[in-house]
Amino acid sequence: MDAALSRQKSSQHKKRRLDGEKEAHLIALACSSPPEGHARWTIRLLADKMVELELVESISPETVRQTLKKNDLKLWLNKSWVIPPERETMFRL
Secondary structure: OHHHHOOOOOOOOOOOOOOHHHHHHHHHHHHOOOOOOOOOOOHHHHHHHHHHOOOOOOOOHHHHHHHHHHOOOOOOOOOOOOOOHHHHHHHOO
């Protein structure tokens, strides 16, 4: 019981891989056009591009995923809408 009450705080603090500036670069990159030959950004492509741009020395795809999730970015969603064929002429110029 004494050991549980007198336990010291953990000294293992993980250093954040991405600070605010690097996180902003990641988000801007994720919102930009994907590289040639790809339909969309993947988490692994984003991680590789961050290293290629020398924004980070190394970064795991999991860190990229967590950052995108924290900022509510969903790369697989593409917002669009469909005009029914019978109303399409109303939108032509």
